[in-house]
Amino acid sequence: xxxxxxxxxxxxxxxxxxxxxxxxxxxxxxxxxxxxxxxxxxxxxxxxxxxxxxxxxxxxxxxxxxxxxxxxxxxxxxxxxxxxxxxxxxxxxxxxxxxxxxxxxxxxxxxxxxxxxxxxxxxxxxxxxxxxxxxxxxxxxxxxxxxxxxxxxxxxxxxxxxxxxxxxxxxxxxxxxxxxxxxxxxxxxxxxxxxxxxxxxxxxxxxxxxxxxxxxxxxxxxxxx
Numbered sequence: 001x002x003x004x005x006x007x008x009x010x011x012x013x014x015x016x017x018x019x020x021x022x023x024x025x026x027x028x029x030x031x032x033x034x035x036x037x038x039x040x041x042x043x044x045x046x047x048x049x050x051x052x053x054x055x056x057x058x059x060x061x062x063x064x065x066x067x068x069x070x071x072x073x074x075x076x077x078x079x080x081x082x083x084x085x086x087x088x089x090x091x092x093x094x095x096x097x098x099x100x101x102x103x104x105x106x107x108x109x110x111x112x113x114x115x116x117x118x119x120x121x122x123x124x125x126x127x128x129x130x131x132x133x134x135x136x137x138x139x140x141x142x143x144x145x146x147x148x149x150x151x152x153x154x155x156x157x158x159x160x161x162x163x164x165x166x167x168x169x170x171x172x173x174x175x176x177x178x179x180x181x182x183x184x185x186x187x188x189x190x191x192x193x194x195x196x197x198x199x200x201x202x203x204x205x206x207x208x209x210x211x212x213x214x215x216x217x218x219x220x221x222x223x224x225x
Contacts, residue, residue, distance in 0.1 A: 001027060001028070001058055001059065001060060001083070001222050001225070002027075002028045002029075002030055002054055002057050002058065002059040002060070003023070003027050003028065003029050003030070003059065003060050003062055003218070003222070004030050004031075004032060004053065004054070004059050004060070004061050004062065005020075005029065005030070005031045005032070005062050005064075006032055006049065006061065006062065006063040006064065006067035006070060006071055007031075007033075007034075007064055007065075007066075007067060008064045008065035008066045008067065008205075009065060009066045009148060009151050009152070010036075010139050010140055010142075010143050010148075011033060011034030011035070011036065011066070011143065011147075011151075012033055012034075012036065012139055012142065012143065013031040013032070013033050014135070014139050015135065015136065015139060015205065015207075015208055016031065016207065016208075018207070018208050018211035019207040019208065019211045019214055019215055021211065022211040022212050022214070022215035022216075023215045023218065023219065024215075024219055027218075027219065027222060030054070030059075032048075032049055032052050034048070035147070036142060036143045036144060036147065037143075037144045037147065038147070039146060039147055039150045041154060042069055042070060042073070042154045042158070043073075045070050046070055046073045046074055049070055049071075049074050050074055050077060050079060053074075053079050053081075053082070054081060055080070055081075056081070057081060058081045058083050059081055059082060059083065060082075060083055060084045060085065060086060060221070060222055060225065061074065061075065061082065061084075061085045061086070062085075062086040062088065062218065063085065063086070063087055063088065063090060064088045064089065064090065064207060065088070065089055065090050065179075065180070065204070066090070066151060066155065067090065068087050068088075068090025068091055068092060069090075069091070069092055069158060069161075071085050071087065072085070072087075072092055072161065072165060072191075072192075075165055075167055076163055076165055082167070083168070083225050084167060084168040084169060084170070084221065084222075084225050085165075085167060085168075085169045085170075086169070086170045086171075086172065086218055086221060087169060087170070087171045087172070087188060087195075088171075088172045088206060088207055088214070089172065089173065089174045089177055089179075089180050089204050089205075089206050090180060090184070091155075091158075091180055091184040091187070092158070092161040092184075092187045092188060092191065093158050093159075093160055093161055093184075093187055094155060094156055094157075094158045095155075095179070095180045095181060095184045096179075096181075136205075161187055161191050162191075163191065164191055164192075164193070165191055165192045166193065166194070167192070167194065168194050168195075168221075168224075168225060169188070169192045169194060169195040169196070170195065170196050170198065170217065170218070170221045171185055171188050171195055171196070171197050171198070172198050172199075172200060172206060172207075172214060172217060172218075173185060173197060173198065173199045173200070173206075174199075174200060174202050174203055174204055174205075174206040174209075174210075175199055175200065175201045175202060176201075176202060176203045177203060177204045177206075178203065178204065179204045180204065185197060196221075198217050200213050200214060200217070201213075
């Protein structure tokens, strides 16, 4: 079985390394990167992903954070050979509705040109993982600030999820996620009848901060399929 990885806001999938190292060799990994210098809407990214899916192999989609909505919309198209979806610390609707009210007053374009402060990354994304924080800062610098800003707007303007996805799915929730609230899972529960919730100890970047347990749960999910 092949595991297709869709990353968070950066879209580069470079942060997946700890998780990939922990995944058993029996699972073949493929990463779909998003363009770092081209602005694409959620709908355009759905088409971008569909075009790059395996044509002749069974596969599972794994979507982290920003990519959860993309995986949901891709799965609704029922691509040939898609057997299940793993959602990780993600959402199908704007997880923080107040952002739509305050974002216009925050100079995000300017802030995104600056390196992410270590204390912010430590608080919001990954706890006390200095190497991971440094790598995250480098990755974010490699992505156009305009692209990052547009992806944030896409999250803020997410439409309400309405369609039922009849497919096996797993949701990995981070116990101390300060970006995506636990209430975000309620939408998945309503729209995906065959979904299972697993909570793992850690913050938002759970695949990186708790790679071994994350990989173990994904491996179990794939074996059950």
